[in-house]
Amino acid sequence: MEQHDDGPRWRLCWAQPPKRSGPLRSELLAEYPDIAEREAKLGIRPRQAFLLLPDGRPDIDVLEFFRSPVFQSLSAGSQESYAPDIQLFLSFLSGQGIDWRAARFEHLADYEYWRRRDQLNPDRIGAAKFSRELAALKKFYDWQQWRGTVSTSPVALHKSSSRSGSTDTDLRPKAVRSVQLKWLTPRAYKRWRDVGLGGYRGDGRRDPTWRGRNDGRNLAFAETLWSSGLRLREGGTLVLGELPSADQQVRYAKARVGQAVAKGRGRDFWISAAALKHIDNYVISTRAAAVHRAQAEGRYDDLTDIKVVDRVDKSRRVHFTTRTGTTGTVPLDGLDWRDRLKFYITTDRGLEPWMLWLSEAGLPLPYRSWEEVFSTANDRCRTLAVDIHCHPHMLRHSFALRMLVTLIYAHERKMGITAAERREYRLIFGDPWVLVQTLLGHANLETTRNCYLEPVSGLQMDLFLNDDTAEDASITDFITHIAATAPGIVDAEEQ
Structure with a gap:
């Protein structure tokens, strides 16, 4: 039990x-x-x-x-x-x-x-x-x-x-999509992240009393959801081999969500190079330290019901060996969040979990543990009079909002649309769920998603997201401007 x-x-x-x-x-x-x-x-x-x-x-x-x-x-x-x-x-x-x-x-x-x-x-x-x-x-x-x-x-x-x-x-909400959806502007997100997870005070200065031991891990996880739009279960169950290299010469790199941890089916996702660098820094610092402590204390030696990964082939099948020497294979797409907790890898330093996110004890972190991390960050913000509340799914909504604005800019630059067409896109902007349905694969518009979107989504996203002419500052300013009149978008005052 x-x-x-x-x-x-x-x-x-x-x-x-x-x-x-x-x-x-x-x-x-x-x-x-x-x-x-x-x-x-x-x-x-x-x-x-x-x-x-x-x-x-x-x-x-x-x-x-x-x-x-x-x-x-x-x-x-x-x-x-x-x-x-x-x-x-x-x-x-x-x-x-x-x-x-x-x-x-x-x-x-x-x-x-x-x-x-x-x-x-x-x-x-x-x-x-x-x-x-x-x-x-x-x-x-x-x-x-x-x-x-x-x-x-x-x-x-x-x-x-x-x-x-x-x-x-009787109590079922009549307008499920439009009620109490919340988004964060980039400025509000950075304020919440720095104060809640990073040990800063409300005035932007470091808090000398801060004793956060998992800053690198928590900041890297927040950046992962913020820059990819992954759901909590998707982002919280990543294994080391599922992430692309941060050395790619693109602003956003493509990876894939496993079917058993996705909602419905596996799908491609994009994650920013900046987030990948945060993850790399976490892996070589906070994570490595947790692994070293666990190895020194013999925690991994006591684990009997684990599988050690030998390799992952081109068909995304995981070849493994159990502690008793039995070998087997399983599709990576078939590993649910509990299965992933039991997979380990052997490195030059010895045995360690395959899961990306670890506890201080060096053991795989169940993805629902992040809800408590976010709750603690919210409590800290409230204590320091920073009126910003965030939960993991809010970062997904915020990603969708930013991507919609990015696509608007990309369409204007690449296709030279008219003013009337620009107004039409702004009408679309009034319903962020359209972006969620298309780019993030929500349950509605199944026919569109299954038949028309998926074959071209990779081409569209690589084309738009990796355009060096994208004006991040302009997009941020535009979202900030919209936040002034949209009550669902949470912004923060400038420091």
């Missing part, structure tokens, strides 16, 4: 695979060496999510939902998203002394207000994320109602006015 959350809230846990890497961290678990067999007899699958009450006791009705075919039939990505969504709502109810079985629509309405509009909640979310949370809660309560655990579901439904007569959730 691997626990992900602590404190006075419902605890989200994941059943571990039968083989464990390293010694058990819990003395209590060590008393039950047959725990894997016990879980199997109960129908608990490896890597299955489940929740425990704040005091660690099980709630059988909740456990049964996670064991049910309804939950198990969801994709791995949906299971990973739905489990913490349900955990948060149950914790919200527990904080008010309400048993989840007694929850009614008014309790869900209170939750919706707290999640989306309560000014005292610094981690308010947008419409799209809340819609996903509602979907998770609806699936949970629908199953409990079908089973007879609850008589009614708090996720109330109403008849749609459309011809189909379909039902919908």
Whole structure:
């Protein structure tokens, strides 16, 4: 059992695979060496999510939902998203002394207000994320109602006015795309990055009390998302062999996201040379130091359930050897985020993780750990009166905004469009989701993306992004100008 959350809230846990890497961290678990067999007899699958009450006791009705075919039939990505969504709502109810079985629509309405509009909640979310949370809660309560655990579901439904007569959730946002989307201007991003992650004060000077030990890693990760538009899971699960060289004579270099960690399917992405240099600096400094400490303390010697990479062939198949000497191959595209945690490489310095991002202990960093890093950075900004709040996906939105402006400039320079055509592009600029749908591969406009965009996207992006005449300063100024009238774009005052 691997626990992900602590404190006075419902605890989200994941059943571990039968083989464990390293010694058990819990003395209590060590008393039950047959725990894997016990879980199997109960129908608990490896890597299955489940929740425990704040005091660690099980709630059988909740456990049964996670064991049910309804939950198990969801994709791995949906299971990973739905489990913490349900955990948060149950914790919200527990904080008010309400048993989840007694929850009614008014309790869900209170939750919706707290999640989306309560000014005292610094981690308010947008419409799209809340819609996903509602979907998770609806699936949970629908199953409990079908089973007879609850008589009614708090996720109330109403008849749609459309011809189909379909039902919908009363609290579901009506304009998912346009509500509470947030972007950062380059100036606001740099301010947040320097203060929250880099140890600067609000006035732009170094903070003499700063003792950040992972500055190089955290700054490199932020630059990765800012300059590539990768999702948190995509950027947080990169392995060393997936990144292009920083020595290429281009402003943006092309790489590929593995299918098992992408949303839907693998795809190409572009990352700036500046971000690659940040990553290189991290690899040879902070990361190398963490690896050296782990090797000196014998941490890697204790790992039994790992695979050592021998090579990656031209077909993107990973050839590996286990600790017992067994050899095998697996497609790189088939490695999900948990699989990647178990792969190691041998260098001149010895064994080390294949994953790019490591903890201070030198072990692979689960990608959701970055949410806590960003939360800590936000707390620091708030403490220093820097009114900028950022989460990983906001960097993706901000990348999309900058790329749209870059494309506008590129079209004007290369194609000599007319003033009327320029106004048309500015109309497109009013809906940043268009860029997200095309350049970042969002779920909508599937036919366009599958049939027309992908065959030419590489040519288009290499043509536009690597044009030496692109005026970065002009693009930054233009975004800053737009931020003055667009409330969703967060800017920062000049120092």
